[in-house]
Amino acid sequence: MLAEAEPVWAIDAKDLVKTYRGRRRADPPVQAVRGITLRVRAGTIFGLLGPNGAGKSTTVRMLATLTRPDAGSATVAGHDLLRAPWEVRRLIGIVPQRSGADPDATGSENLLLQGRLYGLGGDGLARRAGELLDQFGLADAANRLARTYSGGMLRRLDVAIGLVARPAVLFLDEPTTGLDPEARAVMWAEIESLAADGLSILLTTHYLEEADRLAAQVAIIENGLVVVQGTPDELKSELxxxxxxxxxxxxxxxxxxxxxxxxxxxxxxxxxxxxxxxxxxxxxxxxxxxxxxxxxxxxxxxxxxxxxxxxxPSLDDVYLRHVGHRFGRQEEVA
Missing domain, CATH: 3.30.70.100 (Alpha-Beta Plaits)
Known part of the structure; x- marks a missing residue:
């Protein structure tokens, strides 16, 4: 019998720790992340859940090389987070919760600018921008200023910007916050399509239905630690x-x-x-x-x-059991 092949990890993080100084000199330090370990299998969506202050955003910032961990180790897209941060940055895309699009530039201009920041240019970049505008249903609005876009259109543009350089790993931070149900359903379909094409996605969300539908694996974080991790079906079957x-x-x-x-x-x-x-x-x-x-x-x-x-049983029940309260709208990241 052939041995099962070792899984390929898009993200392999072990015992990550991050401590911040208090806001005032006399304040004690704040340990935002206290030893988080997680693995994201290549070509899948991994959902990261947790209340405000749990450590989700800090974890994402460390994995995206935006802040340096105080302890622990990780590889992202096959490269060591600390030894090769520039290689990691070359292979990831980031879609923050707040739009990163320039409101005074058109949709097309936003994509071209992002490509130039990655060293792309010429006809290849123009074709890539056109492909993404078509893919996300923004071709008709390509020459409109981003400030005129609806909320759903702007979030689709944000995701398109994160994909210009064809990343191997995409970080999506609350991608559907503030969207109406119809726009949220459209975004879900787009995210599912990206994973089906082989993209690895780390998704933070405060919608448990979103995590249940999209994520192959989920982890619930509380007080800087992973309290439970598994597939949505595995976690629900425990109840x-x-x-x-x-x-x-x-x-x-x-x-x-x-x-x-x-x-x-x-x-x-x-x-x-x-x-x-x-x-x-x-x-x-x-x-x-x-x-x-x-x-x-x-x-x-x-x-x-x-x-x-x-x-x-739902993921809401799983969250209630492990965190002690329901996962409501109060958990939105400020």
Whole structure:
């Protein structure tokens, strides 16, 4: 039997550490990253999740050679991060959360400028710019100033700028933040197409649905460390049973909340009960069958259910288990 070939890693990082000085001289240092290890298989999308201040952006900045790690090692696109940073920069593309396009230049001019920064020029650069404008549906707006683009068009231009030099690894930082659902779906399709063509992508996102759909592997970062890593399906499979979500008609007082928790905990097959304001969440075996008993427990606690739903495990449930709170819009990077 032939031995399985060793995987090719687009990013191979081990024990990365980064500490910043406090804002004021008397402030203690801040350890933004405390030993992150992750591997991104070539030709795949890797999703990086975590709350504000978890260390996502610092990790990306280190891997993209924008800041030097204090400890640890990494290779990106086959080159050592510390020994050959210029080789790494030559082979990566970066799409920051805030647009890097010049608003007073046209879409075409933005692409040509980026190409010249990489030493490209002539007919080859012109053809490359035209290809990217066509690929991202911007050909008709090629000669319009970037300031006139819609949010979705501007994000597509940002990604096109990151691809001018044909990178082996692309860093996408919150690529769909602020986009409407239609524009987000278009961007998802574009990202999937890039990975299908063999591009390796490190994606940071605050949309769990985005990570679930796009990423072959995800890692959740908390307090500068990876707390869990795996495929979305692997992580969700660790959560047995269904999630029952209830919305109460009113916020319970302390006594009602204690009674409800006790009644739910006493039900067969019910576990991991959380109560936050009017929201009740429980992990149950056979959600649809258990739901009537859950509703009866709410009634027995002197409360009224306004809405109820049963769902299979999601990445949101994985995040809740490992980080301790839900991954809401408050996790957007400022």
């Amino acid at each position: 047995h049973g269904d999630a029952v979500n209830l919305e109460l008609a009113a916020t319970p007082d302390a006594a009602q909340a204690d009674t409800l928790r006790a009644r739910l905990a006493a039900l067969p097959g019910v576990g991991e009960v959380t109560l936050t304001g009017r929201a009740v969440r429980a992990r149950v075996d056979g959600g649809a069958a258990v739901l009537p008993a859950v509703l009866a427990a709410v009634d027995g606690a002197g409360l009224v259910s306004a809405a109820a739903s049963v769902a299979r």
